[in-house]
Amino acid sequence: MSTSAQLRTALADVLAEDGTLTDPAWRSAAEAVPREVFVGSYFVPVPDSVPTRYRPVRRGQEGWLEGIYTDRTLITQLDGRTRADDVSDDSGVVGSATSSSTLPSLVLSMWQQLEVESGQRVLEVGTGTGYSTALGAHRLGEDRLTSVEYDPVVGRAAAAALKTAGYAPRLIVGDGLRRDPDGGGSAYDRLIATCSVRYVPMAWLHQVKPGGKILVTLSGWSYASGLALLTVTGPGTATGRFLPGYTSFMIARPHDRPPRPTLELLPGEERASRIDPAVIGSWTGSWVAQLAAPAAERMGAGAEQILWDVSTGSQARTAPGPDGGWTVVQRGPVRLWDRVEAAIRLWQAAGEPHQDGFGVTVSAAGQRVWIGAEDGPGWDLPV
Numbered sequence: 001m002s003t004s005a006q007l008r009t010a011l012a013d014v015l016a017e018d019g020t021l022t023d024p025a026w027r028s029a030a031e032a033v034p035r036e037v038f039v040g041s042y043f044v045p046v047p048d049s050v051p052t053r054y055r056p057v058r059r060g061q062e063g064w065l066e067g068i069y070t071d072r073t074l075i076t077q078l079d080g081r082t083r084a085d086d087v088s089d090d091s092g093v094v095g096s097a098t099s100s101s102t103l104p105s106l107v108l109s110m111w112q113q114l115e116v117e118s119g120q121r122v123l124e125v126g127t128g129t130g131y132s133t134a135l136g137a138h139r140l141g142e143d144r145l146t147s148v149e150y151d152p153v154v155g156r157a158a159a160a161a162l163k164t165a166g167y168a169p170r171l172i173v174g175d176g177l178r179r180d181p182d183g184g185g186s187a188y189d190r191l192i193a194t195c196s197v198r199y200v201p202m203a204w205l206h207q208v209k210p211g212g213k214i215l216v217t218l219s220g221w222s223y224a225s226g227l228a229l230l231t232v233t234g235p236g237t238a239t240g241r242f243l244p245g246y247t248s249f250m251i252a253r254p255h256d257r258p259p260r261p262t263l264e265l266l267p268g269e270e271r272a273s274r275i276d277p278a279v280i281g282s283w284t285g286s287w288v289a290q291l292a293a294p295a296a297e298r299m300g301a302g303a304e305q306i307l308w309d310v311s312t313g314s315q316a317r318t319a320p321g322p323d324g325g326w327t328v329v330q331r332g333p334v335r336l337w338d339r340v341e342a343a344i345r346l347w348q349a350a351g352e353p354h355q356d357g358f359g360v361t362v363s364a365a366g367q368r369v370w371i372g373a374e375d376g377p378g379w380d381l382p383v
Contacts, residue, residue, distance in 0.1 A: 002065075002066070004034050004036060004065065004069075005031075007065065007066065007068075007069035008030065008031050008032075008033075008034070008035075008069065009031055010069070011030065011069045011071065011104060012027050012030045012031050014071065015027075015030065015071070015104065015105055015108060018105075020105045020108060020109050021108055021112075022112065023112055025139050026108055026111055026112055026135070026139060028138070028139075029108075029135045029136075029138040029139045030104065030108055030135065032138055033131065033134045033135050033138055033165065034165060035068050035069065035101070035104065035131055036059075036064075036065060036068045037161050037164050037165045038101060038129040038130045038131040038134065038158070038161045038162075038165070039068050039074050039076060039101045039129055039131070040059050040076070040084075040085075040161075041056060041057060041058045041059045041064075041083065041084035041085045042056075042057050042067070042068075042074040042075060042076055042084055042101070043055065043056055043057070043074070043075040043076070043078065043084050043092075043097075044057055044067070044074075044075070045075075046091075046092050049092070051094050052094065053091070053092035053093060053094050054075060054078060054092050054093060054094075054095060054097075055090065055091065055092035056084035056085070056087045056090070056092070057084065058084060058085065059085075071103050071104055071105045072103050073100050073101065073102050073103045073106075074100060074101045075097045075099075075100045076099050076100055076101055076128075076129055076154075077097070077098050077099035077100075077151075077154065078093065078095030078096060078097060078098060079095045079096055079098060080098045080151070081153075082095055097250065098151075098250065099128060099129070099151065099154050099250075100128065100129075100250065101128065101129040101131050102128070102131075102132065102194060102249070104131075106247065107131065107132045107135060107194075108135065109245075110192060110194075110215060110227075110247075111132070111135060111136060111139070111192070113215060113227075113229060113243060114190050114192050114213060114215045114229075115190075115213060115229075116139075116140065116189070116190045117189075118140065119144070120140070120144065120189035120190055121144050121145075121146075121187060121188045121189050121190075122136060122140060122144060122145050122146070122188060122189065122190045122191070122192065123146050123147075123148070123180065123188045123190070123191045123192075123207065123208070124136060124145065124146070124147040124148070124191075124192050124193075124194065125147075125148050125176035125177070125191065125192070125193040125194065125195065125204075125252075126147075126148070126149065126150075126176060126193060126194035126195040126249075126252075127147040127148065127149035127154070127155060127158045127171065127194075128149070128154065128158065128194055129154075129157070129158055129161065130147075130157075130158030130159070130161045130162045130165075132194055133145065133147045133158065133162060133167070133169055133171075134161075134162055134165055134167050136169070136192075137162075137167040137168075137169045138167070142167050142168050142169040142170075143169075145169040145170070146169065146170040146171075146172065146180065146188075147169055147170070147171055147172070148171075148172045148173075148174060148175075148176035148180070149171070149172070149173055149174075149176070150173075150174070150175060150176060150195075150252070150253055150254075151173075151253075152173045155171065155173040156173075158171070159171050175254060176193075176195075176252070177197065177201040177203065177204075177252060177254055177255070178201070178203050179203040179206065179207055180207055187207060187209075188207055188208050188209065188212060189208070189209055189212045189213075190208070190212060190213050190214075190215075191204055191207075191208050191212070191213075191214045191215070191216075192214075192215045192216075193214075193215065193216040193217065193249075193252075194249060195217075195249050195250055195251065195252040196216075196217040196218065196219035196225055196248065196249040196250065196251045196252065196255075197216060197217070197218060197219065197251070197252050197255050198218070198219065198220050198221075198251070198255045198294065198381065198382055199218070199255075199367050199381040199382060199383045200214065200216060200218075200230070200238065200360075200362050200367060200381075202236060202364070204216075205232055205235065205236045205237065205238055205362065206235055206236060208232045209232065210232050210233065210234050210235070211231065211232065212231070212232045213229060213230065213231055213232070213240075214229070214230045214232065214238060214240075215227070215228075215229050215230075216228055216230070217247055217248065217249045218360070218369075218381070219248070219249070219251050219255075219290075220251075220290040220294050220382075221256075221257040221290075221294070221295060221296065221297050221310060222286060222289065222290040222293075222296060222297055222298035222307075223248070223251070223298075224283075224286040224287040224289070224290040224298075225247060225248040225249070225287070226242045226247070226287055226355040226358065227242060227243045227245065227247035227355075228240050228241065228242045228243065228360050229241065229243055230360065230362065236363065236364050237362060237363045237364075238361075238362045239359065239360070239361045239362070239374070240359065240360055241356065241358070241359040241360070242355040242356055242357075242358045242359065242360070243355075243356060244354065244355075244356045246283055257297060257310050258310060258311075260297075260308075260310050263299075263306070263308055265306070265315065265317060266315060266331055267329070267331065268315065268329045268330050268331025268332075269329065269330055269331065270327055270328070270329045271327070271328060271330075272321065272325055272326070272327060272328075273318055273325070273326040273327060273328045273337065273341070274341050274345070275326075275340075275341050275344050275345065275348075276303070276326065277302070277303050277304070277305040277318035277326055277328075278302050278303055278305075279344055280298065280305055280340060280344065281300075281301055281302065281305070283354075283355075284347075284352070284353075284354055284355055285344065285347075286298065287355060288340075288343050288344055288347045289307075289340045289343065289344065291343060291369055291379040291381075292339040292340045292342065292343035292344075292379060293307060293309065293334070293336045293339050293340055294379075294381065294382040295309045295310060295311040295312070295334075295382065296308060296309045296310070296314075296336055297309075297310055300317075300318075303318060303319060303320045303326055304317070304318060304319055304320075305317065305318045306318075307336040307337065307340070309332065309334050309336060312332055312333050312334050313332050314330075314331065314332025314333055314334035314335070314336055315329075315330065315331050315332055315336070316328055316329070316330045316335075316336040316337040316340075317329050318337070343379065346371070346377045347371065350371045350372060350376075350377070353371065353372075357371060357372060358370065358371055359373075359374060360381075361374055366380055366381075366383060367380065367381040367383050368380050368381070369381060
């Protein structure tokens with residue numbers, strides 16, 4: 001059986017070989033920080049289960065440690081309360097993931113993308129299990145890192161794990177989307193978020209120094225995501241671009257959609273669709289659709305898509321047309337498909353770029369995502 005140290009080295013080798021780990025200092029952190037201290041027992045999804053069931057993998061059982069050093073996200077909490085050690089049924093339970101240990105390749109990649117340098121102060125929003133926090137503390141020094149966790153139960157567990165691993169960064173339990181109460185004004189050189197948000201909280205732009213950087217995943221109620229690196233240009237202003245790749249995080253709880261009743265599909269106005277609905281099932285297509293209809297939740301697949309605006313009750317649903325093409329039925333005060341069609345056609349006219357062809361500008365006047373250049377076509381975020 002391999003030891004933790006052997007498994008850490010093996011994982012670091014894999015991440016170096018595939019190009020994820022390029023900085024020797026971050027590789028040293030990956031080899032030093034024991035992920036098992038932060039994860040403990042965890043859940044894995046049961047293949048092909050609908051709705052998804054999660055099977056507990058308990059500390060010490062066969063395959064537990066090897067699973068921790070597999071490059072994958074490990075679910076550590078369901079429904080805001082249930083942990084793997086709380087579940088006695090080995091066949092698993094149904095729930096919604098609310099806390100996790102993100103796959104190491106993504107955590108380490110994001111730390112490198114943040115472009116943080118020795119001596120700089122960093123604010124991390126979303127302590128989670130504390131694994132990412134430990135990597136940052138190892139690389140930068142614990143006195144240079146502050147981490148904020150929204151969930152007090154998760155925060156206490158992370159604090160205990162960090163202490164066990166020998167790290168003591170400054171930890172706060174609270175809403176990381178608000179200003180650090182003891183941050184001392186524009187105190188940070190970098191901010192990294194391990195949760196997603198619908199828009200960039202203005203508080204962040206007042207606690208990162210001008211010239212400092214913010215790395216954050218922008219998402220929404222359809223759960224499409226894009227990772228952006230912003231440079232703070234002044235108090236309350238920033239601009240940046242989205243990065244290559246495919247990054248998603250659980251949305252910050254204050255930004256998550258409100259509870260909704262069971263969806264009931266109602267009659268509406270029918271017409272032909274001017275786009276193939278399947279395009280909004282692609283990674284960037286779903287992102288563009290979400291920009292156009294930010295309050296909508298997306299369901300369905302292929303030609304059969306459903307959009308439901310959870311704030312107004314507006315609906316749109318598509319289907320294959322009887323004679324080819326596609327139809328859409330819309331109802332409610334917001335014509336969701338009209339907005340999505342227009343956005344998709346703008347994106348297609350620009351050559352269907354991946355998200356690294358998009359940028360974002362943030363100020364007190366609003367927040368806007370655009371294609372190509374800042375004066376190009378774009379959409380306002382739902383601030």
